[in-house]
Amino acid sequence: MSIKITFTGDFCPIGMVKAYSKSLLNRDIYGSVLKHLIESDLSVTNLECPLTESSKKIKKYGPNLKARPESVELLVTGKFKLATLANNHILDYSSQGLMDTIDILHRKDIGYVGAGADLDKASQPYITSIKGMKIAIVNYTQSEYSIAGMDCSGANPINPLKNAQEIAEIKKNADTVIVVIHGGHEHESIPSPYFRELLRFYASCNVKAVIGHHTHVCSGYEIYNAVPIFYGLGNFIFPYKKDMPDSWYEGCLLQLELKDDNTSFNLIPFTQSRDDSSLSEMNDVRKSKFMQNIERLNNLITNDIEFRNLWESKFKASKLNFFAELMISNRWIRALVKRKLIPISYVISDKDVMKYYHIFFCESHKEQIQYVLNDEMQRLREH
Numbered sequence: 001m002s003i004k005i006t007f008t009g010d011f012c013p014i015g016m017v018k019a020y021s022k023s024l025l026n027r028d029i030y031g032s033v034l035k036h037l038i039e040s041d042l043s044v045t046n047l048e049c050p051l052t053e054s055s056k057k058i059k060k061y062g063p064n065l066k067a068r069p070e071s072v073e074l075l076v077t078g079k080f081k082l083a084t085l086a087n088n089h090i091l092d093y094s095s096q097g098l099m100d101t102i103d104i105l106h107r108k109d110i111g112y113v114g115a116g117a118d119l120d121k122a123s124q125p126y127i128t129s130i131k132g133m134k135i136a137i138v139n140y141t142q143s144e145y146s147i148a149g150m151d152c153s154g155a156n157p158i159n160p161l162k163n164a165q166e167i168a169e170i171k172k173n174a175d176t177v178i179v180v181i182h183g184g185h186e187h188e189s190i191p192s193p194y195f196r197e198l199l200r201f202y203a204s205c206n207v208k209a210v211i212g213h214h215t216h217v218c219s220g221y222e223i224y225n226a227v228p229i230f231y232g233l234g235n236f237i238f239p240y241k242k243d244m245p246d247s248w249y250e251g252c253l254l255q256l257e258l259k260d261d262n263t264s265f266n267l268i269p270f271t272q273s274r275d276d277s278s279l280s281e282m283n284d285v286r287k288s289k290f291m292q293n294i295e296r297l298n299n300l301i302t303n304d305i306e307f308r309n310l311w312e313s314k315f316k317a318s319k320l321n322f323f324a325e326l327m328i329s330n331r332w333i334r335a336l337v338k339r340k341l342i343p344i345s346y347v348i349s350d351k352d353v354m355k356y357y358h359i360f361f362c363e364s365h366k367e368q369i370q371y372v373l374n375d376e377m378q379r380l381r382e383h
Contacts, residue, residue, distance in 0.1 A: 003130050003258040006040040007180070009213040009233035009251050012048035012089070013071040015240065015277070029237070030078060033270050033279045036253055037078045041130050044137065045075070045236055046182065046213050047083040047112075050090055050097035051104050057093060059380040060145040064092040072104050074237070082126055086114025086139040086155040087182040087214065091146035094381065095153040114139030114180070115148065115155045122148040122156040125170050125177075133258065136174035138167060142183035142214075145377065152378065158183060160201055167205045176258060177207045182214045184232065189217045189247070190300055191231040193311055203227035208263055209256055217247040218269070218290075220297030228265055230254055231301065239277040249274060250290070267294070323348055327356065 030037070037043045049065035051072055057064040075083065083105055091098055098115060105112050113126035125136045140158045141147075148154030158181070170177055179202045184195045191199070195212070202210045203224045210229045212219070219232030234251035253268040269282045269290045282290055300306055321338055327348050328334040336342045359365045 001131050001133075001259065003042075003133060003135075004040045005135075005178070005256045005258070006037060006043045007211050007230075007233065007254040007256070008043075008045040008236035010048040010087075010216065010238050011045040011075075011083075011236045012065060012238040012240070013067040013074055014049065014065060014238075029074065029276075029278045031279050032281045033253065033268070034078065036255065036268055037080070040079075040255065042082060042128065042135075043078065043080045044082040044084060044180070045078075045080050046087060046180070047075075047085055047101070048087055048089050048238065050093050050101045052093050052097040052100035054093040054096040054100060056096060058091060058145060059377075060092070065089045066093050066097060069100065069104050072108050072110070075105075075110055076108055080110060081128075082111045082113065082137065084114050084137075084139040084180050084182070085112050086122070086141035086157075086180075088141060088144040088146050088155075090115050091154045098153050113137055114141065114182075115146075115153070117153045119148040119150055119154075119156075122154060123166065125166075125174075127170075127174060134173070134175045135258075136170045136177045137180060138163070138170065138177065139180045140182070149374075149378070152381075158198070160198065163202070164205050167202075167207060171206060177205075178256075179203075179205075179207050179210045181210065181212045184212060184215045186215055187217055187245075187247075188215055188314075189219050189232065189297055190307070190310060191219060193308070195231070196301065196307075199229050199231065200224050203229050208258065209265075211254065218250055218252055218294065220294055220299075220301050222298060222302050228256075228263065235272065237272060237277055237279070239272070239274075242274050252290075267291070320344060327352060 049067050051067050051069045053069060102112060111126050114122065116122040116124065125138045127134065127136045139156060140163060141155045143157050146155040147157045167177055181199060185192055199210050199212060207227060209227060212231050213233050215232045216235050217232060218234035221228060221230045233254055235248060236251050249272045251270055251272065255266045255268065257264045269287055270279050271282060272279055300310065323344055324334045324337045328337060333347055337344050337347065359369060
């Protein structure tokens with residue numbers, strides 16, 4: 001017995017996709033990628049935005065994304081049976097946008113996981129039986145503006161200890177558990193030390209695979225304690241801006257094949273057209289270069305010395321901008337500091353650095369400030 005499950009990265013049918021969804025020319029947009037979706041026993045995509053007509057944006061730093069409700073026809077044509085919703089944009093148009101999305105997925109017989117009317121509902125796994133195997137998929141996202149609460153809708157947050165307990169309970173009633181994570185540093189093809197450690201932690205929870213997305217670029221993978229970890233599948237369909245780098249328009253399908261106690265996988269790289277968002281499998285030459293780069297990333301991820309040195313250099317290079325964004329509220333002064341026209345010590349003293357260190361590294365202070373900021377965001381959501 002063999003079961004094939006296909007996963008994609010971020011699906012956000014905005015921009016040029018509107019023309020396809022409106023005229024229902026959906027089959028054209030998938031090209032030869034469609035056959036891989038159709039032949040799977042279960043196809044899963046990360047729905048990166050609500051499908052809604054709601055105009056009520058939440059207050060946040062960054063763009064508010066949504067797509068037309070009829071864009072769901074793209075999922076229907078692609079034979080997707082599950083949408084993961086735990087991501088940083090699913091609540092962009094408030095609770096109404098999320099509930100509209102859940103409603104239209106339900107009407108099209110497409111399952112969902114990772115978000116709901118409250119935290120309890122958002123944390124429920126998706127469980128299905130395929131060829132006699134009971135498969136559970138759990139979905140978590142890093143904490144931004146979309147997180148659910150005890151009495152408010154949103155996405156299921158990363159909480160390693162709680163999640164591990166949940167996975168252990170799910171394992172009692174499922175043959176296989178697969179973890180899907182939305183997180184990491186955008187536009188970075190190498191996972192950060194924290195994200196690598198986090199996904200390795202989930203891999204240690206007796207699961208079949210750990211799959212990540214959010215960075216909008218393809219990353220490498222590793223086999224950790226016999227569990228495959230995929231750090232980033234890139235975008236699936238996400239026509240954000242035409243001037244985005246080439247990496248934005250590259251993605252890969254992940255096909256997991258479950259057979260008894262054995263798990264194998266295949267990566268199918270493709271490109272997304274800048275003009276009409278249509279997908280095309282890479283030709284042999286481009287695919288060879290793509291897979292060579294994936295192998296390079298794999299080696300970096302698993303080489304602790306090179307991995308550490310790489311991220312130390314990245315963090316050092318970002319230090320000035322980080323301090324400016326975090327500690328300088330006046331945007332004009334912030335711009336002068338970033339351009340090195342005035343020294344950062346002019347506005348940020350050593351005492352300030354010590355204060356912020358105390359806030360962010362002391363667990364008690366961090367818990368307090370997280371509560372206060374979360375309470376303030378609730379207030380902003382309601383107004």
